[in-house]
Amino acid sequence: xxxxxxxxxxLEILFPVLAGFIFALPEKEDTLPKSVFLxxxxxxxxxxxxxxxQPLMVFAILKKMEFSRxxxxxxxxxxxxxxxxxxxxxxxxxxxxxxxxxxxxRKVSFWGILAFVSIAFMIVMxxxxxxxxGDDAYYVSTATQTASSDTMYLTDPYTGDASLFQxxxxxxxxxxWISMLSRFSGIRAVAMAHTFFPWSMMLLAFSVMYILAxxxxxxxxxxxxxxxxxxxxxxxxxxxxxxxxxNFLLARSRQGKAALASFVIxxxxxxxxxxxxxxxxxxxxxxPKYLLIMLTGFAGALCSTLGGALCVALTxxxxxxxxxxxxxxxxxxxxxxxxxxxxxFMVLYILRR
Amino acid sequence: MSxxxxxxxxxxxxxxxxxxxxxxxxxxxFAEKDKAKRCLFVHVPLILLAAFLCPxxxxxxxxxxxSITYYRLLWLIPVTPVIAYAAVRVVSEIKxxxxxxxxxxxxxxxxxxxxxxxTDIYMVDAVNIYHMPATVVxxxxxxxxxxxxxxxxxxxxxxxxxxxxxxxxxxxxGREYMMNMFLEEDELxxxxxxxxxxxxxxxxxxxxxxxxxxxPWYQRFDxxxxxxxxxxxxxxxxxxxxxxxxxxxxxxQNDDL
Numbered sequence: 302x303x304x305x306x307x308x309x310x311x312l313e314i315l316f317p318v319l320a321g322f323i324f325a326l327p328e329k330e331d332t333l334p335k336s337v338f339l340x341x342x343x344x345x346x347x348x349x350x351x352x353x354x355q356p357l358m359v360f361a362i363l364k365k366m367e368f369s370r371x372x373x374x375x376x377x378x379x380x381x382x383x384x385x386x387x388x389x390x391x392x393x394x395x396x397x398x399x400x401x402x403x404x405x406x407r408k409v410s411f412w413g414i415l416a417f418v419s420i421a422f423m424i425v426m427x428x429x430x431x432x433x434x435g436d437d438a439y440y441v442s443t444a445t446q447t448a449s450s451d452t453m454y455l456t457d458p459y460t461g462d463a464s465l466f467q468x469x470x471x472x473x474x475x476x477x478w479i480s481m482l483s484r485f486s487g488i489r490a491v492a493m494a495h496t497f498f499p500w501s502m503m504l505l506a507f508s509v510m511y512i513l514a515x516x517x518x519x520x521x522x523x524x525x526x527x528x529x530x531x532x533x534x535x536x537x538x539x540x541x542x543x544x545x546x547x548n549f550l551l552a553r554s555r556q557g558k559a560a561l562a563s564f565v566i567x568x569x570x571x572x573x574x575x576x577x578x579x580x581x582x583x584x585x586x587x588x589p590k591y592l593l594i595m596l597t598g599f600a601g602a603l604c605s606t607l608g609g610a611l612c613v614a615l616t617x618x619x620x621x622x623x624x625x626x627x628x629x630x631x632x633x634x635x636x637x638x639x640x641x642x643x644x645x646f647m648v649l650y651i652l653r654r
Numbered sequence: 655m656s657x658x659x660x661x662x663x664x665x666x667x668x669x670x671x672x673x674x675x676x677x678x679x680x681x682x683x684f685a686e687k688d689k690a691k692r693c694l695f696v697h698v699p700l701i702l703l704a705a706f707l708c709p710x711x712x713x714x715x716x717x718x719x720x721s722i723t724y725y726r727l728l729w730l731i732p733v734t735p736v737i738a739y740a741a742v743r744v745v746s747e748i749k750x751x752x753x754x755x756x757x758x759x760x761x762x763x764x765x766x767x768x769x770x771x772x773t774d775i776y777m778v779d780a781v782n783i784y785h786m787p788a789t790v791v792x793x794x795x796x797x798x799x800x801x802x803x804x805x806x807x808x809x810x811x812x813x814x815x816x817x818x819x820x821x822x823x824x825x826x827x828g829r830e831y832m833m834n835m836f837l838e839e840d841e842l843x844x845x846x847x848x849x850x851x852x853x854x855x856x857x858x859x860x861x862x863x864x865x866x867x868x869x870p871w872y873q874r875f876d877x878x879x880x881x882x883x884x885x886x887x888x889x890x891x892x893x894x895x896x897x898x899x900x901x902x903x904x905x906x907q908n909d910d911l
Contacts, residue, residue, distance in 0.1 A: 449821045458821075459825075530757070535738060552777065574690060622697045
């Protein structure tokens, strides 16, 4: 079990951080506190990993490939990609790595400590409390069925009977992510889904909020801490409705739609906000921004069939704001176009349902 | 439009978080001057709200995915960041010790405006590493046969958990019937929910290949269901085992019929 937990931590933290390093490095002239850099690397890396997983898994499902084979391909492919990105970073971006290593950690105020305590409380509670949600009968059973039978979407998760492809679900194969974590860690899929996965989703969601706090208040650490404190209280007391993203994050984090509502969409919101800031300063966007917009769309499509479309809608709204505010056409159009490849999954769903 | 209003009402739920959001948005419309922040906290929420309220959006969405998930468009509006940011702006205007008091007061207001997730009736203490009810774990472990799949008729309260815990246990009808997702009648389900005649239940369950029937002790059958014998009692549930269907490894489900 200890070995399984260590592998889970590696898959849920180390891999994403390594995959996201290249996207988190600050521009040459900028500085970035280490903690913000780590939060950016962690969240961007998870988006990259989700985005790679989506097309590969959908292809494997449609080809009725064995799950073990597909997940092995994915692991090898993502490891090679991470290695390539790190090599590229060391060769091309040595100065920027040095500037991050030299940068200090952020100072934390009293309100920052309180925010940290309330976030830690929510994470710890995810191990000791459980939310009885009926939808798990589909999503978690799909994950356990896959891990157990080595097949993907060939059985009805409710009953175990053989079933036809249900395009609504198989085009957003988030349960396969849980199955993959279970397969490589050796922890049973049901335990992975309910116990060893939710904390990482919460950590991702709060990392996104931490980045937003930094982007909003720049060097004013105290204000950022107060923002984090308010945010953590609003989330902890966010069970005002079963439809709120806060409810999904704290109660149903093993479901793809929870990942969409509490991590992917907030990540895209922050990404687009930083894009507006960058455009305001430089009147153009850097290549990694466009790339991340595209990858976030794929990550959204992994979480829910309409997740990709929601990501496209959000990008288009931000693009519209830039277009109206700055009276520029090229960058917002490029932003919108970059977000659109993920719509392929929705089109496939509409054609095959 | 009435459908949209009802979706909004459901999304607002209990408490005053939506009121706080509207107040924060109104405050930021007048107070926020920074271009990028105004875009994030004012323009984007307003455009998204307008799009959400537009009946054409609902029509398009419903055509693609059904209106039941239309509320997800509201996820695009950064409700928590808008409230938190407006609150930070407000407390920044206050200096000294009063500021700390104000922060604590606002945090208290946020807490009473929403609802603590851990007080939700569906949020319960986890009793094992799987976060499954202990009874489900005990019964599934008793039914599990290493190396093959078995089928068990389980009571409604267990249906959503059994296959999460053990996918090697099949069930004759699942949660889709509880959610009325299918209009087709299920004879076995109707019998279990209706008269529960032991002979009919036994015949129907055998025809469906059920190796086991699990029922709460207080709902046990007066006489044994046809083709079933008493197997064991676990955590207040009685388990009947089929005498015709083999659970031996390597034998097909209905090979003895």
